[in-house]
Amino acid sequence: MKIAETVTFGGSGLDRAAELRGKSDLLADKLTHGAPVLMIWRGKPLVAGADRDRLAWVDAKHALVPDRLDQLVFLGMDDGQPRFAADVSHWEPVEMDRESLGLFLDPSEQHPPDVPANHVFAELRLIMTRLSARDAELAATAKAVLGWHHTHGFCARCGAETQMAQGGWQRDCVTCGGHHFPRTDPVVIMLITRGNKVLMGRSPGWPDRMYSLLAGFVEPGETIEAAVRREVFEEAGIRVGRVDYLASQPWAFPSSLMFGCYGEAISDEITIDPTEIEDAIWVTREDMMQVFADTHPDIAPARKGAIAHFLLHRWLADQLD
Template sequence: MTIGFTGGRLDRADPLRHDPEGFAAALVDPAARLLVLRDYQPEMAEGRLVWAHIAPDAVPEDHVLLGIEEGTPHFAKLTGQPAVGRSFEMIAALHALAAGEAATYAAARSVVDWHARHRFCARCGAETVPFRAGWGRQCPACGTEHFPRVDPVVIMIAEHGGRALLGRQPAFPPGRYSALAGFLEPGESIEEAVARELFEEAGVRVENVRYIASQPWPFPSSLMIACVAEAVDDRLTIDTTELEDAIWVSRDEVRAALAGDTSRFGVPPAYAIAHTLLETWAR
């Protein structure tokens, strides 16, 4: 089962994160490479990410070590500016990358964007500085250490009588339906989040939640947790502030949509874990 933004090949080289001298030496290694990003969009060529040589005057504090592959250090440069929006065309293009390439981009985008959004200490307000090879920020005023965080999101199908519940948001392309999704809240398990979101958005009560797979989603930094749950009944009460519509669909209808038949509804693109979730349920 291939899931978008997974399968990265870089060794994240944790020892170098605790070795400032080793990190600085890796940055000036003649073989070191820098990921080419323009406004957080990756340069791509023939199914691969584009890498550049690192400038001789590069400053360690301006870079994050993405990892090592076959002895070659790979870096991304910090920008100081947060990412703004995302292009669906760009995300679709990432799916054409060779296995693992999109995973490298996902890690780079998320951590670079995190630095741009967390320049100041949440404890005392002082400006922080990067450390641990770019995988943290430290406050020089109070000593607090800050590290990149991942926001967990449940994405799920409720099933009842051999049918799956799909929803549609107004922002979706015409005809597209997908699995419902929502962020986990503090003090909540994955199973509880699945049940809460399905009830809040569609009025469906569920039980027997089972985990299917997960996917990093770098917009800006989420972990999508795909699940399937059994609905107690098929009555719908749609929260129109969240969904434009919700429908029950059969396995045959899902298989047809996955095969390209959009006569009733279209499915999410293959790089999205919602697509994987539908494929798994249809089998």
């Protein structure tokens, strides 16, 4: 396995068993006989343990699941065992910290009924590096697909209500016959260097000291390389020459595929577009080492598990393969 495949949410090799998605009777039988279900509450997976380091599974008889049986997503086969996911966002906790729910990173946890005390719904971005590669892939898949269903209940062709099909991997319109599939938005995120320094930026509203690599959506009719050059110039006024692909990461916040790229800048002077980003700066290797040690006065370390952290770490280690 290449180093690039060890990025968080990648490298698990989950058997998605697409050939089983259309076999609704078989999947229903698996649920009847105790197939594990991962509950997702408002984007948060149910996790277990004092360190919140593994997914917690229930069966289809759990109090929050039975009225959602026709809305479950078949995630695939894990060591020969089928796995499902259920959106239980309809559940209302007795006590809920609504202010935390709106934060950039929600630290609050919710404890659903009929599970052990150490089973809670937790923000995936906060616990993603604690999960095994398989659990991380299952959680990201469940969050992304269920999130798509939440926002795509009506046909984009005729406006009629759609129905879940194919084990949760399709929505069908009975009015016009249209078929709709979970979307993934392509995003480039780029390690742009100029000699001994790397380009970093921050978006409005980010926490203090938070900087990251520049990123942006790939536009229709555009290559990855062209998107890198366009986004860097639009946001920071920097021209980029050579561009190479490094690694990719599924990013279920809400449904992107991040294409990690390396680019060589052919200009130095930064001119930001304030409608795109709040700030952009060049950071030397020496300063970036301070950032990773969390001793830099102005820049916080990139969040572990995010592809930005992965790419920066590989740059510092001279392992850009």
